[in-house]
Amino acid sequence: MVSTPNNAQSLNVGLFVTCLVDLFRPSIGFATVKLLEDNGCIVSVPENQTCCGQPAYNSGDQKNSIEIAKQVISAFKGFDYVVLPSGSCAAMISQHYPLLFKDDSQWEAPAKELATKTFELTTFLTDILKVETVEATFEQQATYHDSCSGLRELGIKNQPRKLLSSVKGLELKESKKAEECCGFGGSFSVKYPKISERIVRDKIEDAQKTETQTLIGGDLGCLMNMAGKLKRENAPMEVRHVAEVLAGMTDVPAIGEGEDK
Amino acid sequence: MKPTSANFYTNVDKALVDKTLQKALRKTAVGFPMLRAKAIDALPEFDTLRDDAVTLKNDVLDNLDYYLERFETKAIEQGGQVHWCSDTQEANETVLKICQAANAKTVTKGKSMIGEEMGVNEYLEEHGIEPIETDLGEYIIQLRNEPPSHIVGPAIHVPKEEVAEAFKEAHTELDAERSLEEPQELLEEARAILREKFINADVGITGANFLVAETGSSAIVTNEGNGDLTQILPRVHIVLASIEKVVPTLEDASTILRVLARSITGQDLSVYTTFSTGPRRDDDIDGPEEFHVILLDNGRSEMLGNEFRDMLRCIRCGSCLGHCPIYTTIGGHAYGWVYSGPMGKVLIPNLIGHEQSKHLPNACTMCGKCEEVCPLRIPIPTMNRVWRGKEHEAKYSSRASRIALGFWAFMAKRPKLYHLLAGFKYSILGKIGRKKGRFTSVPFASAWTEGRDLPSPQGRTFQQQWSDRGGKR
Amino acid sequence: MSSREIMLAKIRNSLGRGPLGGDAIQAIEKRLKNPTPNTIPARGQGGAKERAATFSKMASQCDCTVDLLNDVSEIPGALKTYLETNNQPMAIRVAPVADLQDIPWDEEPALVVNYGNAEETDHVGLISAWGGVAESGTIVALSGPQNPTALNFLPDTFVALLYSKKIASNYEEAWSRVRSESNQDNFMPRTVNWITGPSRTADIEQTLLLGVHGPRRVHILLLDNEKS
Numbered sequence: 014m015v016s017t018p019n020n021a022q023s024l025n026v027g028l029f030v031t032c033l034v035d036l037f038r039p040s041i042g043f044a045t046v047k048l049l050e051d052n053g054c055i056v057s058v059p060e061n062q063t064c065c066g067q068p069a070y071n072s073g074d075q076k077n078s079i080e081i082a083k084q085v086i087s088a089f090k091g092f093d094y095v096v097l098p099s100g101s102c103a104a105m106i107s108q109h110y111p112l113l114f115k116d117d118s119q120w121e122a123p124a125k126e127l128a129t130k131t132f133e134l135t136t137f138l139t140d141i142l143k144v145e146t147v148e149a150t151f152e153q154q155a156t157y158h159d160s161c162s163g164l165r166e167l168g169i170k171n172q173p174r175k176l177l178s179s180v181k182g183l184e185l186k187e188s189k190k191a192e193e194c195c196g197f198g199g200s201f202s203v204k205y206p207k208i209s210e211r212i213v214r215d216k217i218e219d220a221q222k223t224e225t226q227t228l229i230g231g232d233l234g235c236l237m238n239m240a241g242k243l244k245r246e247n248a249p250m251e252v253r254h255v256a257e258v259l260a261g262m263t264d265v266p267a268i269g270e271g272e273d274k
Numbered sequence: 275m276k277p278t279s280a281n282f283y284t285n286v287d288k289a290l291v292d293k294t295l296q297k298a299l300r301k302t303a304v305g306f307p308m309l310r311a312k313a314i315d316a317l318p319e320f321d322t323l324r325d326d327a328v329t330l331k332n333d334v335l336d337n338l339d340y341y342l343e344r345f346e347t348k349a350i351e352q353g354g355q356v357h358w359c360s361d362t363q364e365a366n367e368t369v370l371k372i373c374q375a376a377n378a379k380t381v382t383k384g385k386s387m388i389g390e391e392m393g394v395n396e397y398l399e400e401h402g403i404e405p406i407e408t409d410l411g412e413y414i415i416q417l418r419n420e421p422p423s424h425i426v427g428p429a430i431h432v433p434k435e436e437v438a439e440a441f442k443e444a445h446t447e448l449d450a451e452r453s454l455e456e457p458q459e460l461l462e463e464a465r466a467i468l469r470e471k472f473i474n475a476d477v478g479i480t481g482a483n484f485l486v487a488e489t490g491s492s493a494i495v496t497n498e499g500n501g502d503l504t505q506i507l508p509r510v511h512i513v514l515a516s517i518e519k520v521v522p523t524l525e526d527a528s529t530i531l532r533v534l535a536r537s538i539t540g541q542d543l544s545v546y547t548t549f550s551t552g553p554r555r556d557d558d559i560d561g562p563e564e565f566h567v568i569l570l571d572n573g574r575s576e577m578l579g580n581e582f583r584d585m586l587r588c589i590r591c592g593s594c595l596g597h598c599p600i601y602t603t604i605g606g607h608a609y610g611w612v613y614s615g616p617m618g619k620v621l622i623p624n625l626i627g628h629e630q631s632k633h634l635p636n637a638c639t640m641c642g643k644c645e646e647v648c649p650l651r652i653p654i655p656t657m658n659r660v661w662r663g664k665e666h667e668a669k670y671s672s673r674a675s676r677i678a679l680g681f682w683a684f685m686a687k688r689p690k691l692y693h694l695l696a697g698f699k700y701s702i703l704g705k706i707g708r709k710k711g712r713f714t715s716v717p718f719a720s721a722w723t724e725g726r727d728l729p730s731p732q733g734r735t736f737q738q739q740w741s742d743r744g745g746k747r
Numbered sequence: 748m749s750s751r752e753i754m755l756a757k758i759r760n761s762l763g764r765g766p767l768g769g770d771a772i773q774a775i776e777k778r779l780k781n782p783t784p785n786t787i788p789a790r791g792q793g794g795a796k797e798r799a800a801t802f803s804k805m806a807s808q809c810d811c812t813v814d815l816l817n818d819v820s821e822i823p824g825a826l827k828t829y830l831e832t833n834n835q836p837m838a839i840r841v842a843p844v845a846d847l848q849d850i851p852w853d854e855e856p857a858l859v860v861n862y863g864n865a866e867e868t869d870h871v872g873l874i875s876a877w878g879g880v881a882e883s884g885t886i887v888a889l890s891g892p893q894n895p896t897a898l899n900f901l902p903d904t905f906v907a908l909l910y911s912k913k914i915a916s917n918y919e920e921a922w923s924r925v926r927s928e929s930n931q932d933n934f935m936p937r938t939v940n941w942i943t944g945p946s947r948t949a950d951i952e953q954t955l956l957l958g959v960h961g962p963r964r965v966h967i968l969l970l971d972n973e974k975s
Contacts, residue, residue: 039736063686073662077683161641194599198639203721210725241726269729271711326785358751411950457951499946499961523782528918542883547941559895579761
């Protein structure tokens with residue numbers, strides 16, 4: 014149920030759950046809903062959403078990118094804000110959709126409108142809802158990975174750290190290469206798996222040097238890549254999405270961990 | 275050189291198992307970014323200078339025809355000669371003619387990426403003239419007969435033992451038993467050998483970091499001083515420059531100089547910055563008697579009018595290379611031509627053709643680091659995406675990947691069908707994988723699972739669960 | 748059509764215009780004839796004393812050594828000491844320029860002074876620098892009848908006499924001075940050298956080594972003779 018707005022806000026927020034979260038890790042979606050509702054938002058999840066179109070866009074498939082973008086724009090009409098638990102997909106909508114419809118008299122304006130009201134989750138919480146603290150406990154030492162799109166296209170750096178610093182029991186330790194790419198890059202990881210594997214190998218080595226137990230990040234693609242490599246190397250480090258930690262929903266197995274362990 | 279960009283996969287395989295290369299790349303990945311970061315911390319105006327540099331280069335590109343003609347006028351006024359060359363063939367022929375007119379037997383060369391692009395060394399050799407690279411790194415790779423693996427450090431991939439090997443093979447007049455174990459010993463030998471070459475050369479060829487329209491000057495930066503010895507001592511100085519190298523004024527050159535070395539070696543300036551204007555004056559004590567500037571187009575005038583125009587702002591600092599996760603994993607040679615790294619991915623398809631270099635723009639995670647560190651703020655990822663679009667249109671990409679993309683897009687555009695199928699498929703995958711939490715091998719995803727596990731889906735999709743709960747959590 | 752015409756035509760075609768017209772040309776010519784600086788860093792700015800201090804600091808940071816002197820008469824002694832300390836021969840090749848010829852070399856008979864351009868066998872060269880740039884500790888040398896360029900590059904040891912009053916804050920100030928001293932339309936000498944430290948390379952295994960082709964060491968005699 015919708016929780017009572019605690020600070021007179023009752024913003025209508027459309028959740029774009031993102032395809033990876035939808036398919037692989039719904040718990041991130043539920044954590045996102047919880048965080049938004051706890052902070053007074055009314056959350057809806059339009060059924061007509063699939064993917065933001067980034068795979069087509071980054072493969073140079075302009076035609077399908079445009080068609081998918083139109084579908085997203087239509088599906089998310091009428092919300093005060095659109096929120097995604099991913100910097101990469103948020104950047105696709107807020108930075109690239111307007112470019113897709115440049116000089117399109119019918120679609121440019123709605124694309125821009127959607128762009129201005131679309132936010133990545135932690136940024137939305139800190140910058141729009143002015144959330145200072147969350148009610149959550151996570152008795153761990155952890156390190157944070159800055160996903161490339163969020164970091165460089167949206168300037169996401171302090172927002173998740175600020176919120177994580179209010180999680181009880183959690184201690185964040187910075188890794189040297191926090192801002193370096195993990196080698197995922199969407200289709201890159203399957204087109205050039207050997208290069209991708211080498212990059213993620215370096216990345217997890219660096220993360221493990223922090224001697225923390227958990228690696229936290231805001232984009233499931235990167236997290237699956239790093240978790241997949243950690244598990245292949247039988248490393249004990251666990252990987253979680255920032256939404257789950259902030260929502261206190263860390264009872265589900267970490268990414269790539271089984272129920273059996 | 276003959277490009278091998280089409281063999282990208284094979285090149286990468288080779289690079290990944292080359293232990294000495296991997297060791298060198300590790301150093302590069304740490305070294306250059308650290309030096310840059312330190313230099314930028316010490317100059318609060320760095321980002322403003324970048325903006326200035328972008329503005330002035332954009333002005334140059336908007337008025338390129340005028341600035342080039344203006345440069346030419348000033349260079350000629352001071353006794354220089356300017357040669358306009360549409361392509362590398364014409365540029366090579368022009369260089370050869372100048373060398374032949376000077377009865378040249380040997381030619382010393384400062385580092386020039388345009389010279390690499392032209393393959394001027396091979397061309398001169400074919401016509402009986404001996405070109406000698408004098409930048410230590412370039413000299414090493416010339417002896418090894420290979421292209422540069424980095425714009426600024428052409429031989430960073432060569433360990434000192436292999437440098438020693440190349441020297442022993444080439445310098446047969448020296449004692450075969452001499453010690454060449456330490457970098458300092460290698461340096462001393464190169465210094466002595468090349469000193470003779472400088473003094474005896476008939477023609478000196480350098481590149482140009484800038485051509486200055488205001489004064490008709492060319493400018494180069496080096497750390498070794500080889501570019502200077504190359505252009506002071508021989509009778510003839512030839513400058514190889516591509517057309518986008520022109521800047522309006524000495525002030526503009528100064529602005530770019532402030533961001534150039536800082537972006538790669540972290541120096542405020544390279545050790546030697548040299549502005550050359552015309553041949554020696556009547557009462558000068560030294561300097562060349564002839565001063566020639568080759569203005570090479572080689573596809574750039576077309577780039578000026580297409581999506582790759584911003585690439586013409588590039589000042590060849592090399593910063594994007596050491597910051598790129600791909601370059602620092604595979605090194606420069608894998609790109610298969612004289613340029614490499616992020617700037618190479620955009621430039622190479624423009625210069626040698628897209629079809630044979632179609633892999634390069636794809637070999638990018640779109641992490642955006644290159645654009646972040648580029649002193650000229652060149653939107654390299656955006657241009658990579660443009661190449662991918664052209665690849666998609668031209669159907670250069672593999673049939674399998676186009677089918678996969680097409681199927682995915684078909685589904686993504688049909689939310690109901692998508693959710694139905696996804697719900698079904700991922701529930702099953704979840705059931706299979708949930709206990710272990712991951713797959714170690716997956717049909718159709720073997721590329722992924724070769725080097726890492728694939729985390730399994732949790733089970734039912736978010737959309738399924740959300741609708742089951744009636745739109746509540 | 749010549750390649751020149753073809754290239755210009757292609758450029759204009761890409762720019763979607765013909766040759767520039769009167770107004771546009773005037774605007775560019777104005778920019779070229781009255782060059783204005785872009786952003787100038789704060790570092791290096793200040794009075795003569797501050798400029799000299801910044802210059803010394805920056806030059807030292809890029810592996811130059813700097814000797815602060817108050818009078819021309821101190822030069823022979825200072826130079827002899829420097830050469831002794833660095834195990835260098837006492838023979839120096841000196842640029843044939845008046846202010847170097849006026850130095851009282853006789854006061855140090857051990858020094859063997861020869862004027863002229865550098866020869867292959869010269870180990871030590873001395874020039875009188877045209878100027879310096881404080882922001883990066885850069886020595887500026889202009890070629891000319893008394894200033895051979897090879898002297899900056901051939902000897903193992905490069906020594907530059909620099910009057911502290913000739914230190915500009917930044918490159919732009921130096922260019923202004925080059926323009927005003929020449930007072931001609933074509934004001935550039937054949938060669939302008941900016942020298943910021945000794946010759947170096949990191950081409951072998953990214954190990955920094957000094958003295959690959961040019962001088963192995965750079966020594967600056969910084970003369971503050973405002974008082975004299």
